[in-house]
Amino acid sequence: MDKSIELISLYNQINESVKTLQSELSNLQSHVYKIGQINTHLRKPEILEQGSIDLAITALAHFKLEAGEIVKHVNRYPGVVTVQSDHQFESLIRLIETVNQTKQTISDFLKMNGKAGYIFDDAGQKIYAANDLLFKSLPMVNQLMLTRKIDYIEQPVKQFSYSWNIDFNHQFIKDISEYLSKLGNRTLTTLPFGFTRESWLQHLASVKHKIDIELDKGHSIKVIRPKPIEPVLYVTFYDGSPITIKPKLPVLVKTKQPIEAVIRQKLPSPPNHSEKMTNGRKYTYLQLCSYTHIYSCTKIK
Incomplete structure (x- = not known):
């Protein structure tokens, strides 16, 4: 079978799996942000939108770049989708694993059958351009946004806070x-x-x-070199040590309380990078x- 046809078939599979997951999320609570592409001069992004479950659902199927966006940068959707029912949580995990497995299959397929196109800056550093097979088959689909996994946290979450990572x-x-x-x-x-x-x-x-x-x-x-500023979530539990994650998509979490009770701090405006170590x-x-x-x-x- 032609490799482009195979890739398009996998792309259709991921869209169908995501639609199934989206339909099961529609009645849940969520808090999520849409973060724009990095401003390369300021090395920081812009908060484009703050929303709830509708934005979280949109995030899961956002695979394509808009005209004028840079291929090596992506939109991020840091946030959480909360579930209080153990049975529903386990059901959603199974759906997420199906989506993530298809994402991994696509990632492996592109690695085996496509070639990464690179350009070089004046210091000889590689700058990622695009996978040639993906660009040929699905021109506006971004590889990073298509293959990034959906995370979930099985341990009951007590609270979470948003912040920014400067590194x-x-x-x-x-x-x-x-x-x-x-x-x-x-x-x-x-x-x-x-x-x-x-x-x-x-x-x-x-x-x-x-x-x-x-x-x-x-x-x-x-x-x-200063890294671009990126959003982070600080997560605390009823038992055990807190963790820090850098979510690219909303994270599925199990909670004992409504979402308003577990948000400790919302995402502030992105700070300026210190630039100097x-x-x-x-x-x-x-x-x-x-x-x-x-x-x-x-x-x-």
Whole structure:
């Protein structure tokens, strides 16, 4: 069978499974947000909508991008759907597992039969474009939104709170000279504002000098980039330790009380990212170049 036809068949299956799940959720309580795509300049998203079960139901079938949206970014729907009946909860888990299994099948199918298309930035970093089979068969369907699983928490939830996670990506540099050389090959249109080709190369030379000094001191060198801000849920239980999750879709939870009684804090407006790494409990950080996010890292003794 043609691979595109097989993929479209799987896509139809996931839609049918989701419809069955949606029909069983319609009378439940929910609290959920729709979070827009990341603003790449501010590194934070926008809260587009706050709603209840209707928005949660919509979220489960949101697989397609709108015109102009970026393929590597997604809409998120952090929130919960609450269930008080044990029997209903178990029934919903079975439906969720059916949906998640089909999602996994699609993910495996795309991995085996499609190829990831990549473009590279001027530092040689890969930027995900799209799975070629998915793009050919279902052009507006986003792979991340199609294959992300629906989570559930079986332990009875006492309370939950919304917040935002502010974090950084840490990357060791295997070959510093090679890395700086790639940065030096940036095109004029991608140079930081105010730099010419000559002044940029001079700046990188000064960064290399700073790096050499830090290496002589025995410090490690990393690229530490700010991650986009993302919503989180802090969940507490009647027994056991609390957990933190980063939901992309509404989470099914079992509760003993109505939803109004278990929401401790709603989602505030997204904060600004600190951008610069601050000292932690194990390391101190010295930023050597703000344009390339290069840091010297010193372990605290």
